[in-house]
Each structure stands twice: as C-alpha cells, then as structure tokens.
Amino acid sequence: MTYTLSVEEKKAFHEDGFLIVPQLINQEDIQELLNHTVGIMRGEVTVPGQIDPPPPDATIEEIEQRYVRIHQLHFHLEIHERYLLHARILDVLEGLIGPDVMAMQTMLFLKAPDQIGQGYHQDSYYIPTYPDTLLGSWLAIDRADEDNGCVLVTPGSHHEPIYPDAGRLSQNHVIGSMHDLATIEGASSSVPEKNGLTPVAAKYESKEVPAVMDPGDVMFFHGHVLHRSLSNTTTDRSRRAFVSHYCNARSWVPWNHGMPFDGPSGNHLHILARGSTHIPYALPKFGTPCDALDPGSAQTGVQPWTGDIVEMEAKQVAKGIVVARD
DSSP states (O other): OOOOOOHHHHHHHHHHSEEEETTOSOHHHHHHHHHHHHHHHTTOSOBTTTBOOOOTTOOHHHHHTSOSEEEOGGGTOHHHHHHHTOHHHHHHHHHHHOSSEEEEEEEEEEEOTTOOOOOSBOHHHHSOOBSOOOEEEEEESSOBOTTTTOEEEOTTGGGSOOOOOGGGTTTSSOTTSSTTOOOOSOTTOSSGGGOTTHHHHHTTGGGOEEOOBOTTOEEEEETTOOEEEOOOOOSSOOEEEEEEEEEETTSBOOOSTTOOOSSSOSGGGSEEEESOOSSOOBOOTTOOOSGGGOTTTSOTTOOOBOOOHHHHHHHHHHTTOOOOOO
16 A cells, blocks of 8 residues: 655654654564564575675574674565565655655664664765765664664754765865865764764754664654664664665765776666656666666666676676675
C-alpha cells in the first residue's frame, strides 16, 4: 500500500531535520531482514571481499564483534538492493526530496553488545551532492533505545552549514561564501573533546533527542543534521539497522564510497529509484522494480549505465588503482 506524507510530517521534517515514520515496514519484511542479519553475524552469510567467513574456532561472541557496519552490499546481495528500493521508503522520499530520487548507498549496522557508538557528524560531509539534496533513511531491525545505542539527533541543526576539515574547504560550499565558516577536525570521533562538531552541537544540547524506535520504524534525516549514536551497554541486545542514502536524481554526485570511477561523476553507478533525470543512472543489478526499468520514466536521450560494479573494480585494480573500503 502506498504511503502518503501528511502536511504535518512534511513540516516536521523541514523544521527538525528528521522524521520518524512508525511501522512503515511490515513485520514480515523485518523478520526477513533480521534472519539475514543474524546469518551475517553468525558467519553463515559470506560475500568474497566483503564479508569473510569467521575463523573456525571463533565463539559466537567473537563472531558478533567482527563488524560494526558493512557498506554497499546492494552491489552483491539481492536482499540489500530490494530494501534500498523498498516502495514504502521511496514513497516518503518522493514526498521529501522528489519526485526524482536516486539511490546511492546501503549500510547494514550490526551493533552487538559492548560495541561503541559514533560521534557527531553530518552525512553530507561524506556524500556531497550538487544541488545539496542528500537524505538518509534508518530502518530499525531491532528496538533501538538509549541502552543498546540508539541514534541521538539534534533538531534544527540541519540549518547549519557543513563544517569541513582543512582539506575539503570547497567540497560543500564555495570558498569565501561564508566569511566565518570555521574548519574542524575529528568529525565522527566518539571522544567529544576530539570532535570538532561538539561546540556546534552544544548550541543545541538541551534539545538533543534519542531516536527511540521499534522494528519497522524508519527515520528519515537531512544530510546536514547533527547526529551521533551511543554505545551498546547491554549484555544481550544487538541494535541492528538497515541504513540507506538518497538524493534528488537531478543532483550531480561526485561520490562512489571511495571507489574510483570513470568520468566526472558517479551518477551512472547509482540507481534511478523514482521519477526521471537528465543525468546518466544505473539499473538495479538484481532487477528490483523501480523507475530505472521503466523506459517511459527517463528523459529521452539519457541511457542507463549497464556496466557491472565488480567488473569496474577489476578494471581499476588492473590499472594499479587501489580500491579503498571502510
């Protein structure tokens, strides 16, 4: 069933920089994701070069500590592409940044007991888009609360600019466009004293809110909003989540998760999920239904890129280019 935003939800997103939609995804789908995620944590699901099998003598506790998060599995596993392009998530995105939506990144979070959180950061610092339209979705697989390391969001902080480090002055803003924009160090550091965004967040400290969510809830958050996550202090509860990033499909995207690409942008490697675009785009590798597969949805003259991501990486490695991964 199609999900339609309310006026109040639209206002809340633009006022606060995030929006939690309760029970957007049904429990049958959540159970599928949970079973898959448990398979990864137990070493039953492997992907060469992405998810290695655990040592044969490893305990369950040791296996669960191997990963905090895994990036870009939609290039390798059908289930990740399918949830990246989940129709009800795209329904909300269409109302927030659409009608043209590009799907770019997946992350599977596996925060087991005792695993640490992540310090203050702004997602658009890592994934710049021009125009600046980045938006994330955070699908809870487990209940997320302050005990097992939920996300803390600072409402209203999406009105802040992206605070760059000294090496990325021109990545998100024209140099000189703000005479008092300071550079920072240590974004994402879980040590507040080392995180340059801590003083920025302090302006909003009294308003920081925990994103307490139940399985099936989805949080949509602006690319500029300041957010962090807590450590999992429980002994028996994981905090698993499926997180994706999107932008308006008419934004130019000079990003592909640290991997090199041919040409001036990475748009041709990202999937046209909804609407149309004048920029090259990718088809879903596993054939998940989306507007990229509908010839009537794309503007005349724009052709999807049909190369294979693994083939592309192999060619780059052959050229002597190192493929960087988190």
